[in-house]
Amino acid sequence: MKIMLKTNNIKFSYAQEKILKGIDLQIKKGSFVGIIGPNASGKSTLLKNISKSLKSDSGLVYLDRKLLNDYDSLELAKKMAVVPQNTEVNFNFNVYDIIMMGRHPYQKRWSRLSKEDKKIVKEAMEVTHTLKLKNKLINELSGGERQRVIIARALAQKPDILLLDEPTSSLDINYQGEIYDLLNYLNQEFEITIITVSHDLNLTALYCEELILLKDGKIFAVGSANEVLTEKNIKAVYQAEVLIKKNPLSEKPFVTILPKSNLKKFEKPKKDFKIHVIAGGGTAKKFLYQLESLGYDLSIGVLNIGDADWQAAKELGVKIVEAPPFIDISKKEIVQNKKLITEADLIILSDLPFGHGNLANLEVLTTVPNKNKILLNNLSIDERDYIGGAAKKVWNKLIKEDENIILLKNKDNLVSEIKKLEN
Ligand SMILES: Nc1ncnc2c1ncn2[C@@H]1O[C@H](COP(=O)(O)OP(=O)(O)OP(=O)(O)O)[C@@H](O)[C@H]1O
Secondary structure, eight states, rough: OOOOEEEEEEEEETTTTEEEEEEEEEEETTTEEEEEESSSSHHHHHHHHHHTTTTOOOEEEEEETTEEEGSSSSHHHHHHEEEOOOOOOOSSSSSHHHHGGGGGOOTTTOOOOEEEEEEHHHHHHHHTGGGGTTSBGGSSSHHHHHHHHHHHHHTTTTOSEEEEEEETOOOOOOHHHHHHHHHHHHHHHHOOEEEEOSHHHHHHHHHHHHEEEEEEEEEEEEHHHHHHHHHHHHHHHOOOOOOOOOOOTTTTTTEEEHHHHHTTTTOOOSSSEEEEEEOTSSSSHHHHHHHTTTEEEEEEEEEEEOOHHHHHHHHHOOOEEETTSSSSOHHHHHHHHHHHHHSSSEEEOOOOOOGGGGGGHHHGGGGGGEEEEEEEEESSSHHHHHSSSSSHHHHHHHHHSSEEEEEEEEOOOOHHHHHHHHO
């Protein structure tokens, strides 16, 4: 295994404040590494220490087996390029001139641009799709365009290793993917070693083969995305409750912040309005999050354990009447559900499909004629009745006899309907 960059116990302080508290790193040649960690954990300071923009107080940094301190600035610029966090450029040069600056380490004083310089700059512009911006002034570009130009300038240096500090922080989702795709291409095609600092755990997990998680100036965890991005690690380092699922396409972990713990910090006001939801199959997932974030007192049931709505309700800490999957809802669960329904100010029935197993969830509504009900019917009952019309029969009876029913085709209007009832 060839090592491109290695640090031995590096320490760094700004004035009296200790920022890096002994960092040991080994970055393989040709690898794509992501440094993550909370605000002020020392990520940018580490990047500056390994790129000689700051000098470590103690410890050693080796770049390709040679001490970083032994590189002079031109020699270092041929080996390593840095894309800083702030890509603002003080002088309003045009894009071509900015990218050409990347050739500076190779140019002799007062010499003209060589054919080689021009060829390399053109290639850098091609891979970063900046050719069409060539004559534009740098300060007239969008954030994403400027980011690509600064990466092109770094590529014009023909580095073996590229360090990027939050390369996608100001970019929209499309450009974020584009920049990481570009980095991935550079890594795979030209074997450039890449180190990114990022707050985007999911992009980092998706593209980086190794992750370094920093906490308070020390390395907390190193390894693959699956090894580093665990609920336990995230909680320990970010003090955040997250849900980690496997991205079905990439098999990489996908981190979702759990809204409840997030919102708790803002002391979200609780509403004195109880809503019981009858759902299943993920038909309520989206509006459950919405209603929970608005502070409604929610309950849900009867739901099969493992169902998508059950998972959402669990994540949100909503009261659930649950039942084992693949068997009919039992009497006991029906009674528990009825109790919550009786206590609720409003019942919402999502447009869930009905079979033998959950018909009781529909039938229960006929026993509480005085309760307000919102029935979602974006999909007609015909399309959701999997028991030869039995569900449709109950539905039709309900619609005919119950005066407290609101039929709602569009889930987007749900909150406004609830607000009307609340008042
Ligand atoms: N030039 C400076 N002078 C003094 N303190 C600094 C300086 N730059 C950074 N710091 C401090 O060093 C600590 C680490 O900063 P650093 O920028 O390395 O963290 P980070 O993990 O990159 O943070 P973020 O995710 O917020 O960008 C912070 O407490 C910061 O206030």
